[in-house]
Amino acid sequence: MRRLTCLLGLWGIFSFAPAHAAAPHVVHAVASFTVLADVVAHVGGSHVSVTSLVPPDGDPHEFEPSPADARQLRQADVVFMSGEGLESWFGRLAHAAGYQGTPVIVSNGIDIYSDKNGQQSQIDPHVWNSVPNVIIWATNIRDALIAADPADADDIRTSANAYIAQLRALDHDIRTQIATIPVERRRVLTSHETFGYYGRAYGVTFMAPQGLSTETEASAGAVAKLIGQIQQSSMTTYFLENATDPRLVQQVAHATGAQPGGELYAEALSPAGGPAPDYITMMRHNTELMVQAMRPH
CATH class of the missing domain: 3.40.50.1980 (Nitrogenase molybdenum iron protein domain)
Known part of the structure; x- marks a missing residue:
């Protein structure tokens, strides 16, 4: 009887001890520059960790990648780029890193502006300076993160929707200020x-x-x-x-x-x-x- 009592006591300890919540799955992402990295981080929430290749205050046009950047690229689950000619250095980095993946171009679906200067037409890559364009970024990022982590799709959608609501409020505030x-x-x-x-x-x-x-x-x-x-x-x-x-x-x-x-x-x-x-x-x-x-x- 004494042994049975001890066993029941042990069962009670294990049954009622608080279970440790499983750590969320984290997608390891690389973004080409800081503005994009920040948007990825907000869309993915706790299910993404992001590294920006170009550092804060860095010029994304004239960036010179390092061997450390090549390592980051090789280790990434998903790579995000703005595209439209902004990251002219990415091809050299991908070659040096032996990167065989396909980056996610987050500007897909944006109405791209071309600056006609004389006989030449140049694509303007600076799409993020319009908030509605970053809402398109956010939806593209959301879909890419869900593809990389389908088990956490609901959490990622919730995080993305909350961030998109903030972006819509930002867009309204900017229009209100400019109207003055x-x-x-x-x-x-x-x-x-x-x-x-x-x-x-x-x-x-x-x-x-x-x-x-x-x-x-x-x-x-x-x-x-x-x-x-x-x-x-x-x-x-x-x-x-x-x-x-x-x-x-x-x-x-x-x-x-x-x-x-x-x-x-x-x-x-x-x-x-x-x-x-x-x-x-x-x-x-x-x-x-x-x-x-x-x-x-």
Whole structure:
């Protein structure tokens, strides 16, 4: 009887001891640059860990991959790229890494803008500067993560839906702020042409001495033409970008008398302690600076 009592006691201990919840399955993802990595992290929630190849404040046009980046690529369950010519370095990295997979191009389905400059037409890859485009990103990312982890599809959908709701609220807030600015004052001078999608979505005209990529240099004639356009407009403020060389836009500003309005985050997030550590904060930061500069004083 005593032995039976001990056995029943042990059974009670094991039966009522709290069970340890199984750790969630985590998809190991690699994203090409910080803005995309942040969106992947929000869509996947606890079921994804993300590494960005291009670091905070890094230029996704002129990135030079390292052997450590090749290792990250080889170890990834899924790789995310924006596409549309942004990551011109990815082919070299994939070859060096022996990567045989197919990256997920998150910009599929977006209405891509082409800048017709003379006889040449260049695709503008900076799609994320329009929030509706990032909602398309989020749906593409959601579907790719579910394909990689179908057992957690419901959790991933829930996380994606919550993030998309935040994006829709962000889009509404940006439109509300821009609407407070008279149409004739909605002009902004930046380092290079990164805000074309923002301009189309929210009704702002952007002017820049440098083209769509920081890999190309602005001609003297193009800079002189821009200076003339600014002098004829009501533009009084210029903005630097965190991932680009400031000298060219400062040259234009000196010739036109424009004053600095702060630093915009167009292609890269800031480090964690900076003013743009995630996509939503980045878009709010940029909009607030631009609205302040455009507002009549």
